[in-house]
Structure formats: C-alpha cells, structure tokens
Amino acid sequence: TMGGGQKTKARPAVPLSFDEIGGQDRAKQELIEALDFLVHEEQISKFGIRPLKGILLTGPPGTGKTLLAKAASAYTDSIYIAASGSEFVEMYVGVGASRIRDMFKDARQKAAKAGKNSAVIFIDEIDVIGGKRDGGQQREYDQTLNQLLTELDGIHTSDSPRILLIGATNRKEMLDSALLRPGRFDRHIGVDLPDRKGRAHILRIHARNKPLHNDVSVDKIAEESFGFSGAQLESVMNESAIYAMREKSESIMQHHFSMAIDKVMMGEKTDRESTK
Ligand code: ATP
Numbered sequence: 001t002m003g004g005g006q007k008t009k010a011r012p013a014v015p016l017s018f019d020e021i022g023g024q025d026r027a028k029q030e031l032i033e034a035l036d037f038l039v040h041e042e043q044i045s046k047f048g049i050r051p052l053k054g055i056l057l058t059g060p061p062g063t064g065k066t067l068l069a070k071a072a073s074a075y076t077d078s079i080y081i082a083a084s085g086s087e088f089v090e091m092y093v094g095v096g097a098s099r100i101r102d103m104f105k106d107a108r109q110k111a112a113k114a115g116k117n118s119a120v121i122f123i124d125e126i127d128v129i130g131g132k133r134d135g136g137q138q139r140e141y142d143q144t145l146n147q148l149l150t151e152l153d154g155i156h157t158s159d160s161p162r163i164l165l166i167g168a169t170n171r172k173e174m175l176d177s178a179l180l181r182p183g184r185f186d187r188h189i190g191v192d193l194p195d196r197k198g199r200a201h202i203l204r205i206h207a208r209n210k211p212l213h214n215d216v217s218v219d220k221i222a223e224e225s226f227g228f229s230g231a232q233l234e235s236v237m238n239e240s241a242i243y244a245m246r247e248k249s250e251s252i253m254q255h256h257f258s259m260a261i262d263k264v265m266m267g268e269k270t271d272r273e274s275t276k
Contacts, residue, residue: 016070022205022230023198024064027191031055031068034187038076038118038164041157051157054165054184056126058172059191062231065168066124068191072166073120079111079161081121085128088144096129096144104151104163111161118162126167127174145176152184193229196222202230206237211251221257228264235267236260 018028037044037052044051055072057065066082073080083103088096107119123129129144155163167185169175179185194202200222207218225233239260244252 016067016074018071018075020205021064021067021071022202022233023194024068024191025198027057027064027068027189028071030187030189031072032075034189035072035076038162041162045157050183050186051155051162052164052186053152053155054167054179055187055189056172056175056180056185057166057168057189057191058170060170060193060229062229063191063193064230065191066122067230068189069120069122069166069168072164073122076118076120076164077116078118078120078164079107079114079116081107081110081119083121083123085123085125085130088129094143097147100129100144100147100151107163108161116161118164120164120166122166122168124168126179127169127171130167130169130175130179132174132176145179149178149184193227194233196226199225199228199233202233203237206234210237210241213249213251213253216252216254216257220254221261224258224261225264232264232268235264239263 018032021028034052034055037049041051057068059065069082070080072078081103088099090096090099103121107121111117111119129148131145151163152165165185167179172188180188196219200218203218203221203225212218221236225236228236236257237260240252240256243256243259247256249256
C-alpha cells in the first residue's frame, strides 16, 4: 500500500456487509455500537453526548481492518474515501497538510454531490502521520498531524455531511497522545488474529465461489492454520484452488489445502527473511 505521490481517490461505493467479514465478532459488535451513535445522531445530541469523530482499529496486518472500514461505510450509508498514511509523507513542508485538508474537503463535496449525509475517511497506516512528536525535534510532517487534528476538532454533530475518520494501525503504541485524546480517536477497537472458529468462518466465506470436494473438512483446515490472518486464509483458499486446477482435479481436495497451508507458511518465512 505504498504510494509516494499518489493522490487520494474516492472509490465507488463499496457495498460490503459485515456478514462478509469472518470472525472478529467482538470487533464487529463494538464497531456497530459506535456507528449507531452516528446513525441516531439526533438522540445523541439531545443527550448532549460528544459526537463520534474517530475510530481507531488496531491489530496485526491482514486481519480485516480495511474490510471493517468499508462495512462501516456501507452500514452508515456513507461515501467511502481511503488513503494510506504513507501517501501524506512528502519532501516539502506543508504538502502533507494540504493533502489532508483536500481529502476532508473532497469527502464533504463527494458526499453532498451523492446526496449522502456522511462520509467515511479511512486512513490505513495512520501511525506514519500520527507518530509521536518528540518534543523540540520538529519533523517535517508534524504539520500533517496538526492538520489532521484541526480537521477532527472541526467536526460538529450538526455538520452536514458528517465526516467519520477511521484509522488503522498495527503499532498503536507509536501514536501521538494528541490523537488518542477524547474527541479525537474516541473508540479503539482491537482487531486480532482470528481464533479457530473465526478462521473456519473466514475460510467458508472465501470458499463460497469454489468447488470443494465432499471429504474436505473446513474445521480441520482451520485447526491446521493456527496463527494465520484473514489475508493468509484467503491465500490458502486461492492457492489450494490453483493446486487442484494444476492436478486437473474436479474439485479442491484436502491434500490441496495441506499443500496450500505449507506454501503460505513458507511464503511468510521468506518474506520475513528478505526484509532482514
Ligand atoms: P493491513 O493492516 O495489512 O492493511 P487489514 O487488516 O486492513 O490489513 P484487510 O485489507 O482488511 O486487512 O484484509 C486483506 C484481505 O484479507 C481481505 O481483502 C480479505 O480477502 C482477507 N481477509 C482479512 N480478514 C478477513 C476476515 N476477517 N474475513 C474475511 N476475509 C478477510
């Protein structure tokens, strides 16, 4: 997801539902509870409750944080705009800050144009712009973080359209405390590696369009893929289909899955070694 000079793009509305996200029951529930604050905003303001501005999703790579943000956008019938923290890191002072400003402006305009009441802005790798500012030592992108804080502080319950910022990071401890204060990223939702039941659920979701042999046990695959992320499980499904096709098999069989699990596990190892 690196993209130095890439501009942030509005993606077409992604009608992804929470049902298409496997496992993550607690994260989904917490997220829906938070989103209901946005959906029932008149009530919220009647009780004088602070508006929900930001939700932070934290957890290891490939666990479905992006999927959750997309589902949140669909759930609240919002425009969805996504960017990665690294897109705001620029050589020239002020460029990152103006990109942030443009992104919020763009989100408001697109939502208004589409007749929506809200826009979800998703920033993956938010730690890249929201990292700790070490006193005195100004980094060239402190301005970017300051602009993000300014935008968040400028969100009011009565705004139309309303902006909801969803950030994702796998390094929460790196974030500047200013971002974590009430009124900024108000909700923190942990998105962890799936347990066995979650893995089986994710595997079933990705098996929907695939011919599985009758003797395949998804539960057994879930058991054998301990420690795998959702993204890795998606790879297991995909690789097993490739093995089946190569063998000219009519359907995907258990041994194809065993091979695929090994392959994904090995892939991880070589990835790690090559980054050393
Ligand atoms: P990163 O931090 O690396 O950006 P992420 O947590 O945002 O990762 P996603 O981009 O949401 O992860 O997931 C990548 C892909 O992995 C998804 O497109 C999907 O195919 C699969 N995947 C991950 N988690 C799940 C899940 N819980 N249910 C179904 N599929 C999943």
